Amino acid sequence: MTEAAATDIIPTSTCGIIDSHAHVVKEFFAEEQEDVIARAFANGIKHMVNPGVVVGDLDELLAIKNKHEHISIALGQHPHEAKHFSAELSDKLIEAVQSGRLVAVGECGLDFHYNNSDRQSQLRAFEEQIKIARRFSKPIIVHCRDAWDDAFSLLEKAGGGEVSGVFHCFTGGPDVLPSIERLGFYVSFSGIVTFKNAKEIQAAASLVQPDKMLVETDCPFLAPQKVRGKRNEPLYVWLVAEKLAELRNCSLAEIAEAASKNARALFGLA
Ligand SMILES: [Zn+2]
Numbered sequence: 001m002t003e004a005a006a007t008d009i010i011p012t013s014t015c016g017i018i019d020s021h022a023h024v025v026k027e028f029f030a031e032e033q034e035d036v037i038a039r040a041f042a043n044g045i046k047h048m049v050n051p052g053v054v055v056g057d058l059d060e061l062l063a064i065k066n067k068h069e070h071i072s073i074a075l076g077q078h079p080h081e082a083k084h085f086s087a088e089l090s091d092k093l094i095e096a097v098q099s100g101r102l103v104a105v106g107e108c109g110l111d112f113h114y115n116n117s118d119r120q121s122q123l124r125a126f127e128e129q130i131k132i133a134r135r136f137s138k139p140i141i142v143h144c145r146d147a148w149d150d151a152f153s154l155l156e157k158a159g160g161g162e163v164s165g166v167f168h169c170f171t172g173g174p175d176v177l178p179s180i181e182r183l184g185f186y187v188s189f190s191g192i193v194t195f196k197n198a199k200e201i202q203a204a205a206s207l208v209q210p211d212k213m214l215v216e217t218d219c220p221f222l223a224p225q226k227v228r229g230k231r232n233e234p235l236y237v238w239l240v241a242e243k244l245a246e247l248r249n250c251s252l253a254e255i256a257e258a259a260s261k262n263a264r265a266l267f268g269l270a
């Protein structure tokens with residue numbers, strides 16, 4: 001059965017938009033995967049970045065990328081899976097980066113909210129992946145939850161000022177923006193910014209530099225307020241952009257244009 005997407009509540013702009021973080025994989029979308037992708041491209045999504053969460057995702061991601069010119073892929077080991085990150089997986093990741101098919105390393109990072117992997121494993125896996133990004137001059141997609149200080153110091157130490165990247169699905173407030181700015185990183189907002197109680201994230205969204213702002217769905221998770229509780233999909237990135245336009249007191253087209261330009265710059269998209 002097909003879950004009908006609420007296209008009628010989606011504001012769009014003719015300039016199009018990029019979903020900088022969308023897990024459009026079989027595990028989440030099953031036989032609707034291609035419908036969801038087609039619906040996004042038919043409604044102004046110009047490009048999407050599909051990051052792996054375990055190194056073993058590579059083959060599936062490559063298959064998706066080979067099928068769709070406007071889907072780019074990244075590969076990393078998510079902090080939830082950090083305890084399984086081995087020297088062997090690190091080598092596989094390096095090999096994938098060297099193949100030239102990835103636009104970034106990630107997602108990777110630290111999640112001290114859920115602690116699905118112990119903190120030591122998380123720190124070790126993140127450090128290793130920062131080093132890989134640095135060695136091969138790739139941007140890094142960072143997942144950071146309740147671990148700001150550790151993330152900043154690891155990025156400084158292992159990145160040595162040579163790694164660019166994005167804090168995806170941003171859950172921080174204005175207080176962490178100066179550190180992110182110092183690193184020269186981007187901030188990507190997801191459906192969370194549309195939630196009624198997300199006051200800190202909304203405050204940050206109104207302050208972040210226009211040339212450092214991205215938008216994403218992080219689908220299938222975190223559907224925006226207007227479709228909350230439904231399965232999220234790339235189409236709904238427009239609802240994130242709509243909220244940013246409201247918070248930043250500008251037009252939807254301005255947000256879409258800036259976020260797309262920033263995503264192209266960060267990931268080196270054509
Ligand atoms: Zn994440």
Ligand SMILES: [Zn+2]
Binds near residue numbers: 021023051107218
């Ligand atoms: Zn993600």
